[in-house]
Amino acid sequence: MRKQPTASPSVRGILSWGRYPKTAHQYVHKPAWNDQVPKILRAAAPGSLLPYGLGRSYGDSCLNAGRELIDCRRLNRILGFDESTGLLRCESGVSISDILDVFLPKGWFPPVTPGTRFVTVGGAIANDVHGKNHHRAGTFGAHVRQIVLHRSNDGLVVCNSEINSDMLGATIGGLGLTGVIAWADIQLKRVAGPWIDAESVPFGSLNSFLNLSRDSNDRFEYTVAWLDCFAGKKPRGIFFRGNHATDHSPGHGKTFHPKRGPKLPFALPAWMLNRYSVRAFNTAYYTIHAARKGATAVAYDSFFYPLDSIRQWNLLYGRQGFLQYQCVIPDTNLEAVEELLDRIAHSGMGSFLGVLKQFGSAPPAGMLSFPRPGLTIALDFAMRGERTLKLMQSLDEVVQQSGGALYPAKDARMSPALFEASFPRWRSFVPYIDPKMSSSFWRRVTEAQQ
Amino acid sequence: MTVTAPATGMRKVVVLGATSGIALEVERQLARQGCELLLVARSAQRLAELQSDLAARGARQVFTYAAELAYVQHHADIFDFARRTLPDFDTVLLAYGSMHNQKASETSVDVLLEELQVNFVSATAILTLFAAELERRRTGCLAAITSVAGDRGRRSNYVYGSAKGALSLFLQGLRSRLHSAGVRVVTIKPGPVQTPMTDHLPNSPRFADPEQVARDIARALERRSPDVLYTPKVWRYIMTAVQQIPETIFKRLSF
Numbered sequence: 001m002r003k004q005p006t007a008s009p010s011v012r013g014i015l016s017w018g019r020y021p022k023t024a025h026q027y028v029h030k031p032a033w034n035d036q037v038p039k040i041l042r043a044a045a046p047g048s049l050l051p052y053g054l055g056r057s058y059g060d061s062c063l064n065a066g067r068e069l070i071d072c073r074r075l076n077r078i079l080g081f082d083e084s085t086g087l088l089r090c091e092s093g094v095s096i097s098d099i100l101d102v103f104l105p106k107g108w109f110p111p112v113t114p115g116t117r118f119v120t121v122g123g124a125i126a127n128d129v130h131g132k133n134h135h136r137a138g139t140f141g142a143h144v145r146q147i148v149l150h151r152s153n154d155g156l157v158v159c160n161s162e163i164n165s166d167m168l169g170a171t172i173g174g175l176g177l178t179g180v181i182a183w184a185d186i187q188l189k190r191v192a193g194p195w196i197d198a199e200s201v202p203f204g205s206l207n208s209f210l211n212l213s214r215d216s217n218d219r220f221e222y223t224v225a226w227l228d229c230f231a232g233k234k235p236r237g238i239f240f241r242g243n244h245a246t247d248h249s250p251g252h253g254k255t256f257h258p259k260r261g262p263k264l265p266f267a268l269p270a271w272m273l274n275r276y277s278v279r280a281f282n283t284a285y286y287t288i289h290a291a292r293k294g295a296t297a298v299a300y301d302s303f304f305y306p307l308d309s310i311r312q313w314n315l316l317y318g319r320q321g322f323l324q325y326q327c328v329i330p331d332t333n334l335e336a337v338e339e340l341l342d343r344i345a346h347s348g349m350g351s352f353l354g355v356l357k358q359f360g361s362a363p364p365a366g367m368l369s370f371p372r373p374g375l376t377i378a379l380d381f382a383m384r385g386e387r388t389l390k391l392m393q394s395l396d397e398v399v400q401q402s403g404g405a406l407y408p409a410k411d412a413r414m415s416p417a418l419f420e421a422s423f424p425r426w427r428s429f430v431p432y433i434d435p436k437m438s439s440s441f442w443r444r445v446t447e448a449q450q
Numbered sequence: 451m452t453v454t455a456p457a458t459g460m461r462k463v464v465v466l467g468a469t470s471g472i473a474l475e476v477e478r479q480l481a482r483q484g485c486e487l488l489l490v491a492r493s494a495q496r497l498a499e500l501q502s503d504l505a506a507r508g509a510r511q512v513f514t515y516a517a518e519l520a521y522v523q524h525h526a527d528i529f530d531f532a533r534r535t536l537p538d539f540d541t542v543l544l545a546y547g548s549m550h551n552q553k554a555s556e557t558s559v560d561v562l563l564e565e566l567q568v569n570f571v572s573a574t575a576i577l578t579l580f581a582a583e584l585e586r587r588r589t590g591c592l593a594a595i596t597s598v599a600g601d602r603g604r605r606s607n608y609v610y611g612s613a614k615g616a617l618s619l620f621l622q623g624l625r626s627r628l629h630s631a632g633v634r635v636v637t638i639k640p641g642p643v644q645t646p647m648t649d650h651l652p653n654s655p656r657f658a659d660p661e662q663v664a665r666d667i668a669r670a671l672e673r674r675s676p677d678v679l680y681t682p683k684v685w686r687y688i689m690t691a692v693q694q695i696p697e698t699i700f701k702r703l704s705f
Contacts, residue, residue, distance in 0.1 A: 013655060032471065032646050033496050074646075077503035091499075102507055 014069065017314050018058040019267075019321030020383045020412055023065040023440065028052075032074040034091065034150075034182045040070060041152040041180070047438035051176040053120035054095060057127065058324040059412030060440035061175050067438065070180055072122055078102065079183055086188040087145065092122030092181035099188070104300075108188040109244070111143035115355075117305050122181045127409040128173035128369040132222035132240075132304070134359050141172030141365030146185040149178060152436040156182060170432035173366030175408060177442060179434045191244045196222070196303040198242035202290040205234050206334055206341075213358040216241045222303070226289075227354030228282040229344050229379060230275075237356065238289040245297055263311035267319045273382050275348045282350070307353075317382045325392055326378035326407040327399045328359060328371065336402035337375055340395055344379065347391045351380040367429045370407045370422075378410065389413060408441060419445035461672070462486040462539045464532050466519055466576060467546020469496045471645025472595060475664030476543065476671075481509035483668075488513045488536045490528055491546075519546050520568045522575045529579045541671055542580045544573055544594035547614070549647050555609040562609055569613035574620050581624055584633045592628070593636035593671055594621055598680065600639070601689045606705055618678075625677055636670050637678045641685040658682050 011025045026048075029040045041049070050064040052071050063069075076093035086108050088099070097117040099110050114129040123129075128141040137143070146160040147168055157179070159168035171178045199220075203209050209225055216223045220241035227237040307313050314322070329336045344350060355378040359371045381388050396418050399406060405422030406414045420426070426446065463480055465473055468489030477487060481504040489504075489512065491497055497514035504512045515531045517524045532539060548568045555562040577594065584590040599607055600615030618637050625635035642648055642657040651657075658681070666681035680686035695703075 030646065030649055032474075033469075033493075033499070035493070035495060077499050078506040079499060079502050081506050 011069075014052070014063070015055065015321075016059055016062050016412075017056050018323055018383075018412060019314060019317070019319075020323060021060055021063075021065075021440075022321075023060070023063050025064060025069055026066060027068045029068065029070045030074055031070065031072070034075060037070070037075075037150045037180050037182065038155065041150060041434075041436055044068065044152070044436045046435050049436050050439045051092070051122060051126070051180045053093060053123035054118050056114075056116055056119045056123065058410045059408075060444065061127070061408050061411070061442075062123070063440040064438060065440045072120065072180065075182075076120075086190060088186045088188050089183055090121055090186070091183050092120060092125075094121050095119060096121075096124065100300075103188060104191070104194055107190060107192070109191040109300075110140075111187055111189045112137050112140040113304055114140075115305065116308050117301070118308065121184055121186065122176070125172055125181060125184060126174060126176040128364075128366045128371075129409070130359070130371045132224045132242075132357065134357065134362070134371055135217045135223065136221050136360065138360065138362030139173075139365050139369055139371055141369065142362065143187045144168075144172060144184055144365070145187055147171050148182045148184070150180040150182050152179070152434050160185075167432060169365070169367050170429055171366070173364070173369040174429070174432065175368065175439060175442065177433045177437045177439065179437065192246050193244075194300045195245035195297045196242040196300055197245050197295060198240065198298045198303050199295045200289050200293050201239045201241070202236070202286070202293055203239055204236050206337060209235075209237065209239065209356060210334070210358070212239045217358065217360070219243075223357065225356040226285070227341075227356045227377070228286055229341060229350045229354040230279050230282055235341055235354075236286060237354070238286065240303075242298075242303055262309075264313055264315045267315045267317075269318060273317060275350065278350055317380070320383040320385075322380050322382045323388060323392065323412055324378060324380050324410040325395060326376060326410040327395070327404050328374045328376045328407075329399065329402050329404045330372075330374040331358075333374075333402045333404075336398055336404070337377065339398050340377065343391070343394055343398065349381055349384070349388065349391055351382075353378070353380045355379075367425060367432075368408070368423055370405060370409070372405065374404065376407075378407075408445075411441070414445065416445050461541050462488075462536050463541040463543060463671070464488045464490070464536065464539050464580070466490050466528075466542070466544045468514075469493065469500060470545045470547070471647060472640065472643060472660055472663060472667070473543070473545035474500070475660045476545070476667050477504055477509075478507055479664050479668035480671075481505075481507040481512075483672075484508055484510050486511045486513075486536060488515070488532055488539065490515045490517060490519065490532075492516065492518055519576065520548075520564075520572045522572055525572075525576045525579060528576065529583075532580075533583070540590045542577075542584070542590070542592050543667075543671065544577060546573075547595065547597075547647070549607070549610050552607045552609060565609050566613050569610065570616045570620075573617055577620070577624065581628060581633070585628055585631045588631045589633065591634040591636060591671060592624070593634075593638055593667070595638045595640065595667075596621070598639050598641050598685050598689050602692055602700070604703075604705060634674075635677065636675070638667055638670065639678060639680050639685065639689075641680070641682060641688075 011028050031037050048067045052069040072093040075091040078090045080089040096110050112131045124140040128139045130139045149157045151157050221243050223241045225237045225239045227235050357376050361373045400421050469491040487509050494516035501512045501514050513535045517528050550565050596618045597614040599611035600618045621637045640663050643660050643663050644657045648654050663681045670679045
């Protein structure tokens, strides 16, 4: 039987970034020190725990409905840094934002960063996150040199390329299921400063996107495109590309002032986001960026984290929350991409945030890593009930037929069959799961099949 | 050496109870300003983790000393270590405390006495050592974290509240004594803050953000500010109002 923790109110209010699904947890542990974690693991019932960080996973991979979470945000200490090599040792609750604050002034940058700085190192490892430099640097996990893991059975387990390398591969992209990361060693990257030499180039079709991408990936460390998904088979968009400014480039020497943006104070009424307002936004966004095309030096935060400038932007989608759909479509299959965009355009449920990126061919760092050679598309859809879920199911068909995959960190509803198709090796991951760990996502996509 | 008010970033701070939830955040603020820190807390392991963190975040130097602050017999060693290791310390922040279950201290005298020992007796003992040193040197700042709970006795936490309230009174007298020596004494009264000490309380997710509280405290340490700091600031007004309620009514209120 499950052991009931003492003083355990049902904890509401912990949601993922998409604010869907709405869940309540049995209890949230908040260790402030690594020495408190073993006791939490020992006392827990099998399959009752999941580590939680900044809650930037969109769906239910960071949730454990009806069970318990270990909130790792207080485990946020920097345990060591080698100034000559850039090797950082830190606890799992340290965020990319912390790393930037502390190490960018010393000339070091995260090797890979997702589109928000508000993710923890633990979350970046557990989801093996990627960024605009995937074609050069691979995923975050490729830069993790060592992980030390709290396991409920074995205590502290050291994992690196020599010792327990299989557990290292399971933990990278392992959705937090292999244990609680006590600390990790991350290789940071030398940069000259906070400036990015950035260019934006408008494009008018998938082919021209691909040409831009192929042409840019050799010359630019960072590439990504914004997509107007109301345009159907002939999508227009803006291609962004950039490099860290060097000592001689125009941005260098300007003073840099980090800014703290406004905050969305509450969930907006659902009717404010409709096909007309989103279409108007997309047209304005395209027009403004197309007019600004060309090269400029921009601050790293506006290049990497434009959405972080509005805190709690997820409330834009109203009380019901939203779903993100991020898939990867194998490279050669442009028709599948067109078909996806066509179905979205016909649904009338387009999104602000269509993002398109060509992944590189780096081998996956983890057993369950999502990125693979191909085109990845990410789209936000306000949750409008059955209608939204139906659209996504119809997108699933296209993804599955193309041999593609969905990204667990963004998912709240994929079927077990699509998970199986996306991660055919998932059964070989199962033995690495810590017996005390589980998650809403994991139960949803695997329970029927085990 | 001339004795002048130290500039921001030059300060040398002794933190008593360095691993407490609020202290952790204050130390980060001080580290960012390039302060030198001497940290005292129970666990050597935790102090070592904290030391590397604060050094990485900009502290010029971080020294640590593991000792049980609740035991007065350890105080002489702590004080000696501080004088030897950071001889020209200019700021002392007392940040430790304990909040037992109120019900337990109503039925167990041992729990009651321990609560008073930690929050009041041991705190005044160690403050007395450091106060004498700063008074002799005629400079510096002595700050201690008490609580808004010490402003009025309430049925739900009057044991903790009376210990913290007594500590506030002690600081008031100390402030008056040290005023002529040019030593500042700052009483810090936080409202409820989200820390491990309060995790078990209902409504704890609505409590103040420790980082915000720490910013207020760090600012109060560095320049002329009110002798008594309420943080978040709204608690000054809340407690002023709470103190106005007549006892005949207040005793009937169930909070």
